[in-house]
Amino acid sequence: MSRYLVTGADGFIGRHLVALLRSVEPHADVLTVGRHCKLDVRENCMDVFMAAGAVDYIFHLADVSGNAQWSAQHAVDQFFSNTKISTNVLEATAVHQRSARFIGVSSLWAYPSHVRLARESDYWTGPLVEATQHYGFNKKLIGVGLQACKQQYGQKGTVLVLGSTYGPGDRSDHVIPSLIQRMSDNQKSLEIWGNGYQRRDFTFVEDQVRSMYLHRDFDGPLLNISSGRTYSIRDVVSALVSTSQYGGEVRYQSDDPGEVDERALDISLATAYSGWPSIHKMHTLEEGIRLTLKGRQNHG
Template identity: 35%
Template sequence: MIFLGRPHPAHAGYANAKLAMLAMLEAYEESYGLKWAYIVSGNLFGPRDKFDVEFGNVVPSLIRKFCDAKKSGGKVQVWGDGSAQRDFIYVKDAARASVGVMTDIDGAVNMGSGQVYRIRDVVDTLGELTGMSGRIEWDASKPNGQAYRAYDLSKIHDIGLRPVYSLHDGLKETWDWYCAQND
């Protein structure tokens, strides 16, 4: 669905760069017969991400907020009401899928977990993992972001690729890694 309308304003620069790259690959295929694969990914997360509360993606930003609040004894401030929905894919599943795409798929392909979670589900899971369920404050005056984002994963499923990690397991590994780096 990459060409269905303008990108969400929060991601316009990044999204337009991806569109330009896809157009270039299609032109190279037409002009030179180049074989290519192009992955359109769900929300990736995992160790070594950009854990920046201002400019990072959802999961690493939340992990940083939970860690900071745990250290300070404060509360975790979360924007929106948690209703926005995303397909989150753990980085180890994404790496396996990428290898499969490189060897078995030509053209554009979506990559994700195949599960759509509310931001609230991610926050609740992190609250459970960190023991901070009672220290979460939602700020519904702040934006939720794009309401819904999911992907047709039929191409990737056709070559037998399915995620191994649950959201819980991926969040736990990421949390444990981040805490080990920031003790």
């Protein structure tokens, strides 16, 4: 019987990961660590990891996050909070959980700003997007800390890079939940910043956590595990409008192109390692949007 410890277990992705673990391994012991544990306080973090007893896997998802605008406006708070959480969790792992396999998570924000289709080999090849570099560098810190634990203590583990994850229960201000909220607030019109042609690798949360589970034993330092398929903002809006039967006018600020046209993760290494994503029946964008809206209707 496996024992799992999941930090950030009460967050959007964390809740879905915990549900998956309990579904695919009903006899596993899944220990959840939420916000109330205050992992940014070193003593709290040490106590949690010691009290857990020996675990087989640590999924470290806990962080303070938001969309790019929020991140830029709260740079200091986000930087110090996430740095404390990351260093505390890594130290607690090194002290109390050396036999556990550590799985950290990263994002496209940790890749250099010039990269459009990000390969793992690109990770350290240049500066990050300036407005959110404090967030991206913290994700890099997790990888560096894990490598130090491997070097000194023989720790096992990896860092998995996730796509732009969306799905039921996401109340953040990221693209898809933000669009849903704005459509709900204004039934007459929806104004989109940019021309809508920007493409991202939106990944439905159930597919994303399945990928995390399937790649939990990867031994390399970094692995991209998104859907491997990009969708434009216009694709997302079209799916939302048709699924929700939104009757308002959709207006794009076409005079402002918005963010860079396309940024995505190259998942060829994951494909070579496991066959991802063909080994799993992925949700289409339309299916994911439908389930996201259904979850919102059911839970308010």
